[in-house]
Amino acid sequence: MQIRALDHIVLTVADPEATVAFYERLGLRRETFGEGRLALRFGDQKINLHTAGAEFDPHAGRPVPGSEDFCLLIEGPLDEAERDLRAAGIEVELGPVDRTGATAPLRSLYVRDPDGNLVELSEPLA
Numbered sequence: 001m002q003i004r005a006l007d008h009i010v011l012t013v014a015d016p017e018a019t020v021a022f023y024e025r026l027g028l029r030r031e032t033f034g035e036g037r038l039a040l041r042f043g044d045q046k047i048n049l050h051t052a053g054a055e056f057d058p059h060a061g062r063p064v065p066g067s068e069d070f071c072l073l074i075e076g077p078l079d080e081a082e083r084d085l086r087a088a089g090i091e092v093e094l095g096p097v098d099r100t101g102a103t104a105p106l107r108s109l110y111v112r113d114p115d116g117n118l119v120e121l122s123e124p125l126a
Helices: 016-025 078-087
Strands: 008-013 029-033 037-042 045-051 069-073 094-100 105-112 118-124
Touching: 008 016, 016 029, 016 037, 016 045, 069 105, 078 094, 078 105, 078 118
Parallel strands: 008 045, 069 118
Antiparallel strands: 029 037, 037 045, 094 105, 105 118
């Protein structure tokens, strides 16, 4: 077996609508699937949402809101993204800072979603 790509991740959230509203401000798109389940789509990937206490089976062993830390690659310059975040009222916790990504060096900003998940927004430098 060889892993080819990441298809989706799952976030356990306290308030799915607040989470959707936050990520829509980052440019992700709401998607409803199955029997009313919510996800956030970007490119060929998505983030599925589980409501805390009503997780879809199977789920993580200890699902709790705010336990994730992940990186999303952005289109365009990071400086422009920072202006957009501030204009949308999203506080930048850290950055811009240089980081190492999976395939290239990155320049990154860090924000938190409504559950406190740490979201790294990165511009690839190579």
